[in-house]
Amino acid sequence: MELITDKYSTWLGDFPDHWKVLRIKNLFQEMDSRSETGSEELLSVSHYTGVTLKRESLENEDDHLTNAASLVGYKLVFHGDLVINIMLAWNGSLGISPHNGITSPAYCVYRIKGDNNPEYFGYLFTTNLFKAEFRRHSTGIIDSRLRLYSDKLFSIFTVVPPKAEQDEIVQYIKAQEEKINLFIQKKQRFIELLKEQRLSIVNNYVTDETKNWIWLRLKDIMTVNDEALTEKTEDDFVIKYIDIGNVNSYGDIAEIQEYEFKYAPSRARRIVRKGDVIISTVRTYLKAITLIDIEEDNLIASTGFAVLRPKENVLSEYLNFALRAEYFISSVIQNSYGVSYPAINSSTLSSLKIVIPKSTTEQQEIINRIKTETATIDTAIAKSEKEIELIREYKEAMIAEAVMGKRKG
Numbered sequence: 508m509e510l511i512t513d514k515y516s517t518w519l520g521d522f523p524d525h526w527k528v529l530r531i532k533n534l535f536q537e538m539d540s541r542s543e544t545g546s547e548e549l550l551s552v553s554h555y556t557g558v559t560l561k562r563e564s565l566e567n568e569d570d571h572l573t574n575a576a577s578l579v580g581y582k583l584v585f586h587g588d589l590v591i592n593i594m595l596a597w598n599g600s601l602g603i604s605p606h607n608g609i610t611s612p613a614y615c616v617y618r619i620k621g622d623n624n625p626e627y628f629g630y631l632f633t634t635n636l637f638k639a640e641f642r643r644h645s646t647g648i649i650d651s652r653l654r655l656y657s658d659k660l661f662s663i664f665t666v667v668p669p670k671a672e673q674d675e676i677v678q679y680i681k682a683q684e685e686k687i688n689l690f691i692q693k694k695q696r697f698i699e700l701l702k703e704q705r706l707s708i709v710n711n712y713v714t715d716e717t718k719n720w721i722w723l724r725l726k727d728i729m730t731v732n733d734e735a736l737t738e739k740t741e742d743d744f745v746i747k748y749i750d751i752g753n754v755n756s757y758g759d760i761a762e763i764q765e766y767e768f769k770y771a772p773s774r775a776r777r778i779v780r781k782g783d784v785i786i787s788t789v790r791t792y793l794k795a796i797t798l799i800d801i802e803e804d805n806l807i808a809s810t811g812f813a814v815l816r817p818k819e820n821v822l823s824e825y826l827n828f829a830l831r832a833e834y835f836i837s838s839v840i841q842n843s844y845g846v847s848y849p850a851i852n853s854s855t856l857s858s859l860k861i862v863i864p865k866s867t868t869e870q871q872e873i874i875n876r877i878k879t880e881t882a883t884i885d886t887a888i889a890k891s892e893k894e895i896e897l898i899r900e901y902k903e904a905m906i907a908e909a910v911m912g913k914r915k916g
Contacts (some may be wrong), residue, residue: 532661545578548608557602597642603629
């Protein structure tokens with residue numbers, strides 16, 4: 508085992524004198540066992556949630572079964588293994604798996620050596636200190652091309668407390684996380700109540716029919732699913748992917764995931780552009796509807812969405828509000844099929860009608876009224892979200908201090 512002297516570990520900063528400094532290769536070994544059946548639980552890796560069960564975010568309950576044949580050869584993961592998305596190691600897309608399962612062949616799987624607690628290193632490697640070091644050792648010119656290969660990972664130094672201290676640090680972090688997570692849950696519930704109030708205001712405005720309003724089919728005022736990726740797309744083309752599970756009922760996009768095309772979900776096909784409105788065609792009653800307000804050349808939505816591109820006689824922002832109207836959602840439900848996961852096809856969806864003002868001037872007036880009336884609510888939401896952001900920053904700082912032996916008291 509290679510013990511590193513102080514001159515090689517300057518970037519690590521201060522830590523207890525009795526802790527060791529070793530290369531990661533002395534602590535983890537790479538595992539490359541492959542699934543022979545593809546029937547194991549498919550795992551997902553994110554810098555938001557670490558390693559989780561993929562089925563928890565699937566759009567359709569059968570997705571992980573229908574794709575089983577394509578999962579043969581995926582990498583086996585066991586409880587306690589470190590899983591790293593080598594394309595996004597620099598932003599903390601890694602974690603210690605709490606599950607047995609399989610993961611993408613594009614990811615790397617590592618197993619702890621000797622008498623060490625893998626959870627300690629899971630926390631350590633997600634600190635800003637180590638994310639910066641992972642970035643420094645990654646190969647590539649721009650963020651979307653960075654790769655942290657195993658030889659580079661193994662060359663990085665890390666602190667190694669005695670096992671008893673590793674366990675103590677993990678226990679402390681988990682206890683603090685429990686308190687922090689409870690605070691966040693309460694704040695998030697408060698935000699949900701505010702957003703429900705906001706939706707009620709929006710619904711009232713977009714259903715207030717007057718003599719100047721007309722009923723039109725969606726396909727008369729917008730195009731549907733104009734553009735899509737084909738199988739001829741280059742394997743290494745990097746996409747930014749939005750799936751249904753990433754859009755909540757208030758139109759917030761929780762996460763945009765990056766993939767190389769060859770590793771992207773089979774549903775990652777619909778090209779979306781700024782000004783498009785996307786609406787889930789699966790369980791539309793959950794209102795996974797949002798306006799795309801960012802300019803991205805490689806933004807791709809799941810085929811579980813219908814991509815609506817308004818024509819000149821309707822404003823995108825108004826459409827985003829109008830599709831949330833209770834009457835429209837009820838119409839979608841009535842025209843959907845299936846029990847557990849009711850769905851509507853894009854053709855049927857485009858034939859449904861919404862009521863809108865004739866002029867875009869009046870549409871803009873309604874948009875302005877909605878924004879004025881919901882301004883106080885939006886302020887309260889922003890304040891609560893800021894409090895969540897601050898407590899998460901505190902959580903990061905708490906973890907960073909704990910894993911480096913700087914915890915006070």
